Amino acid sequence: MSDYTGKDEYQNSFSPKAYLESYFHLGAGSMGDEYLQFVLKGLVETFNSGKVKGDTLIDIGTGPTIYQLLSACEAFKNIIVSDFTDKNREEFNVWLKNQPGAFDWSPVVKHVCQLEGDRIPWQEKEERLRKAIIQVLKCDVFNTNPIDPVTIPQVDCLLSCLCLEGACKDFESYITALKNMTTLLKIGGYLVMTGDLGNTYYMVGDVKFSGLNLNEAFLREAITGAGYVIESFQQSKKTEDSVEDKADFTAYYVIVARKERNV
Numbered sequence: 205m206s207d208y209t210g211k212d213e214y215q216n217s218f219s220p221k222a223y224l225e226s227y228f229h230l231g232a233g234s235m236g237d238e239y240l241q242f243v244l245k246g247l248v249e250t251f252n253s254g255k256v257k258g259d260t261l262i263d264i265g266t267g268p269t270i271y272q273l274l275s276a277c278e279a280f281k282n283i284i285v286s287d288f289t290d291k292n293r294e295e296f297n298v299w300l301k302n303q304p305g306a307f308d309w310s311p312v313v314k315h316v317c318q319l320e321g322d323r324i325p326w327q328e329k330e331e332r333l334r335k336a337i338i339q340v341l342k343c344d345v346f347n348t349n350p351i352d353p354v355t356i357p358q359v360d361c362l363l364s365c366l367c368l369e370g371a372c373k374d375f376e377s378y379i380t381a382l383k384n385m386t387t388l389l390k391i392g393g394y395l396v397m398t399g400d401l402g403n404t405y406y407m408v409g410d411v412k413f414s415g416l417n418l419n420e421a422f423l424r425e426a427i428t429g430a431g432y433v434i435e436s437f438q439q440s441k442k443t444e445d446s447v448e449d450k451a452d453f454t455a456y457y458v459i460v461a462r463k464e465r466n467v
């Protein structure tokens with residue numbers, strides 16, 4: 205793909221604030237509503253199932269977002285987040301340190317609390333997540349050890365949302381990046397991935413980022429080939445067109461897979 209946006213474009217042109225403003229206002233009738241509602245439900249089910257749990261979870265390509273971690277912190281004591289760009293890690297740290305100017309996640313946090321049966325007040329949920337986060341690391345999925353120069357014991361869960369379809373140029377590099385990430389996970393541990401299908405671009409403010417056009421058959425083959433057994437593959441077709449000009453995805457997915465072997 206000639207208009208592939210690689211690492212330099214992410215580092216120089218990906219605005220965390222524009223990304224958050226465009227996609228994460230739950231209730232604004234945008235992608236936020238469709239993608240978020242579907243994915244949050246899938247993550248609540250996954251992390252409250254009692255099966256996907258343990259000591260440590262790492263999120264790969266966290267960006268400036270926390271939605272993907274809100275249920276994970278119920279199932280994992282320690283959470284490591286990671287992203288390629290300095291600005292995304294800075295924006296994440298603004299939320300983590302509860303500094304002025306942090307994005308207002310309260311509609312999303314309240315929604316997750318509701319889905320979880322209102323067991324705790326939403327303010328407590330955000331604090332619980334903050335306490336669980338033990339590291340914010342630089343990460344590059346194209347390195348054999350994506351968090352190089354840091355090394356950690358293999359973790360119990362690998363989470364990644366909307367990352368590889370943005371980061372990878374083609375199917376070959378997707379497979380390589382997935383295998384690189386997978387070295388961080390224990391055998392028997394879980395991969396939880398969410399993202400979109402059929403997407404070729406997405407807008408962050410005025411800047412166009414390329415998307416790798418994924419389909420179910422490819423994802424199943426790539427994940428199985430990286431040493432996993434797929435336990436569930438949920439998808440939902442896009443139903444509204446309010447973000448037609450911001451991205452061209454056709455469906456969303458939530459995948460849960462167990463690492464069975466080293467590849």
Ligand SMILES: C[S@@+](CC[C@H](N)C(=O)[O-])C[C@H]1O[C@@H](n2cnc3c(N)ncnc32)[C@H](O)[C@@H]1O
Pocket residue numbers: 210211214218264265266267268269272287288289292343344345346364365366367368370371
């Ligand atoms: C569409 S955003 C997704 C952010 C967040 N996970 C979410 O669900 O909204 C894609 C993320 O992938 C990150 N990324 C791009 N290239 C990467 C690479 N080579 N290694 C790790 N992350 C990368 C970007 O910095 C960005 O945060």
